Amino acid sequence: MKFIKMHGLGNDFVFLDHFSIAADEDYPELAKKLCHRQFGIGGDGIIVILPSQVADARMRIINSDGSEPEMCGNGIRCFARYVYDQGIVTQNPMRVETLAGVMTIQLTIKEAQVQGVRVDMGEPILRADLIPVLGQGEPVVGKTLEVLGETFQYTAVSMGNPHCIIFVKDLATLDFERLGPAIEKHSLFPRKTNVEFIEINSVQEMTMKVWERGAGPTLACGTGACASAVAAVLNEKTERTVTIHLPGGDLFIEWGLDNHVYMTGPAMYVFKGEWLEN
Numbered sequence: 001m002k003f004i005k006m007h008g009l010g011n012d013f014v015f016l017d018h019f020s021i022a023a024d025e026d027y028p029e030l031a032k033k034l035c036h037r038q039f040g041i042g043g044d045g046i047i048v049i050l051p052s053q054v055a056d057a058r059m060r061i062i063n064s065d066g067s068e069p070e071m072c073g074n075g076i077r078c079f080a081r082y083v084y085d086q087g088i089v090t091q092n093p094m095r096v097e098t099l100a101g102v103m104t105i106q107l108t109i110k111e112a113q114v115q116g117v118r119v120d121m122g123e124p125i126l127r128a129d130l131i132p133v134l135g136q137g138e139p140v141v142g143k144t145l146e147v148l149g150e151t152f153q154y155t156a157v158s159m160g161n162p163h164c165i166i167f168v169k170d171l172a173t174l175d176f177e178r179l180g181p182a183i184e185k186h187s188l189f190p191r192k193t194n195v196e197f198i199e200i201n202s203v204q205e206m207t208m209k210v211w212e213r214g215a216g217p218t219l220a221c222g223t224g225a226c227a228s229a230v231a232a233v234l235n236e237k238t239e240r241t242v243t244i245h246l247p248g249g250d251l252f253i254e255w256g257l258d259n260h261v262y263m264t265g266p267a268m269y270v271f272k273g274e275w276l277e278n
């Protein structure tokens with residue numbers, strides 16, 4: 001099976017181009033195998049490129065543990081670059097169907113090369129029952145979370161997928177490896193959650209460390225960056241336009257006055273190859 005490896009700020013994915021070849025694969029099982037860092041290709045997830053009835057193409061993302069999330073910010077930038085470079089989609093902006101709805105993506109092209117990708121990530125979802133988060137009242141901003149004997153203030157935002165954002169004074173002293181998985185599976189979150197720890201640098205800049213639902217620690221999370229930018233505004237910590245520093249690099253996020261969140265960042269190729277099935 002042929003594949004392409006791509007990443008957005010080190011958040012890495014194995015892409016399967018099944019746009020024109022109908023494939024009858026068990027993608028969740030395949031994701032667990034392909035994403036394994038020793039026995040497979042290695043990745044935070046797989047992304048499947050499919051035809052769509054309602055948009056220019058359809059993206060399916062499966063986490064490395066085999067679960068299927070609604071959306072992936074870093075993945076959709078890579079997806080857009082690949083389908084454009086391959087001539088699968090020639091429109092710019094293009095429209096891509098996901099489980100979180102149809103996203104519009106604008107590519108910056110210079111001398112026939114994709115230089116950058118800006119995604120309209122849609123409107124943030126703040127209703128507790130839709131995020132979903134249990135019994136917290138509306139909006140879920142600055143609420144209390146008890147975990148592993150510690151108490152935190154958190155804000156919950158969905159960008160199609162759920163995020164729990166916690167502002168901390170110092171990322172360096174955080175017990176990230178224990179807190180991340182405990183919050184991901186906390187009983188407040190019936191569909192589990194992605195967890196973003198944020199240190200505010202200024203009203204236009206923040207630093208983020210992310211523990212992803214179904215994938216663990218990753219170098220970047222696009223939906224997480226968008227949700228964190230929204231949470232920072234709701235908590236009166238930043239302006240609506242921010243640069244977010246992640247372990248894998250920077251994302252530029254704008255929460256527009258039209259209530260849409262816009263994400264700009266890179267999309268990079270790593271290599272292509274053939275999976276020798278086992």
Ligand SMILES: N[C@@H](CCC[C@H](N)C(=O)O)C(=O)O
Binds near residue numbers: 011161224
């Ligand atoms: N890294 C992605 C998000 C992938 C999905 C996430 N793990 C979930 O289960 O919701 C991004 O860049 O947004």
